[in-house]
Amino acid sequence: MSSSSSSVSFSASAASVSAASGAGHPLARYGWDSAWEAEFAPYAADGYVPGRVVRVDRGQCDVVTAEGVVRADTAFVTPHDPLRVVCTGDWAAVDTGGTPRYVRACLRRRTAFVRSTSSQRSEGQILAANVDHAVVAVALTGELDLGRIERFLALAWESGAQPLVVLTKADLVPDPVVLGHLVQDVEAGAPGVRVLAVSSATGEGMGALAEIVAGGTSVLLGVSGAGKSTLANALLGTDTMAVGAIREVDGKGRHTTTTRNLLVLPGGGVLIDTPGLRGVGLWDAGHGVGRTFAEIEELAGECRFHDCAHRTEPGCAVLAAIDAGELPERRLDSYRKLQRENQRIVAKTDARLRTEILKDWKRTVAASREATAIKRGGRTR
Ligand SMILES: Nc1nc2c(ncn2[C@@H]2O[C@H](COP(=O)(O)OP(=O)(O)OP(=O)(O)O)[C@@H](O)[C@H]2O)c(=O)[nH]1
Ligand SMILES: [Zn+2]
DSSP states (O other): OOOGGGOSOOOOOHHHHTTOOGGGSTTGGGTOOHHHHHHHHHHHHTTOEEEEEEEEOSSEEEEEETTEEEEEEOGGGOOSSGGGSOOTTOEEEEEOSSSSOEEEEEOOOSOEEEEESOSSSOOEEEEEESOSEEEEEEESSSOOOHHHHHHHHHHHHHHTSEEEEEEEOGGGOOOHHHHHHHHHHHHHTOTTOEEEEOOTTTOTTHHHHHHHHTSSEEEEEOOTTSSHHHHHHHHHTSOSSOTTOOEEEOTTSOEEEOSOSEEEOTTSSEEEOOGGGTTOOOOSOHHHHHHHTHHHHHHHTTSSSTTOOSSSOTTOHHHHHHHTTSSOHHHHHHHHHHHHHHHHHHHHHHHHHHHHHHHHHHHHHHHHHHHHHHIIIIIOO
16 A cells, blocks of 8 residues: 555665665665765775664664665774764765674764763763754743753754754643744744744644754754654654653663664654763853854954953943843853853863873883884894
8 A cells, every 4th residue: 555665674776776876875865965975985996885873882883884784893993082983873984895894984074963971081972973953852841941952052053063943842832922932032042043843742843843854864952851752753753762761671681772873764864863862961062152152252243352251341242232132141141151161171171182192192102112122122233
């Protein structure tokens, strides 16, 4: 009855499609395009095949290639720098010739989501790569926490993805006027960001959301209970992600995540939903903070002093806008708070970088001493 083309899995005959690119390529639905193809050319020349990483485990990953999902070893792409470790969403060059198969390289990321793993050892952890849309889910239950939305937006901008705010559970706000005001409140604090009210329960706004995410790769951000899993299920049209319970217990009694972290949406587009993206923190999001508060940065450009702190300075355009009722004071407070938070993280990172550089330098010194010792040992003279 239904056509087989709507099936989520595919088993393309690689021979018939390997020469094609763009829309006809079996990986097109995973985001493969002519720019990736161009970047991949040297690896193709080496006999490697392209694939997108759908899941990473310890030492191994699942990569979707033109011939389906393959398991590959990541030994060649696990450098010491945690930010350069292969991650979900990466485009990879896979050597499928031997056993095990190996990921030989990752293509340069267009965008990347990172977070600090702990407050003590401020190290970045890469969460998702090559994301186009960062969907910030915010439930329309209780009071809107604009500061929290701004925090997610800063992180989204920082990643390089285009943020989008989705106000979920719109069915709980039956009065369209009230709903319109809520949307406007969020819009006022989110310059350059689209704000959509949706309901997975009634389907309201879901068509518009599906249309946006159809054009690329998306992630869902938001606090617990924001309705991310429900949104994912609605977009996927399945129950692959059990709402509120994506972790299962495996045979050895351990908790494991059993779902793939990168999924093709039936309406087009790709969804990345890694557990680590839930409850993300800021990570050197200085640029992202600026984008989130674009109107303040713009006003700051008109302050008399270029290093104006917008506190007591004469000729301050930011304070003038607040006085004129054009800029809510809350926005400036929020801006400062995120900037301070970010500076603390950057300071910690700098400390870590200094330690790393010192370690590298010591290693270099030790290596050159060793080399000198070998020379003195008489091989060259
Ligand atoms: N009324 C209403 N309830 C919703 C809607 N979407 C989600 N919910 C409910 O909100 C609760 C939380 O939804 P989830 O999708 O589990 O939220 P989440 O963001 O995935 O939460 P975590 O998995 O903890 O990160 C569930 O009880 C859902 O049934 C909606 O459109 N309308
Ligand atoms: Zn100023």
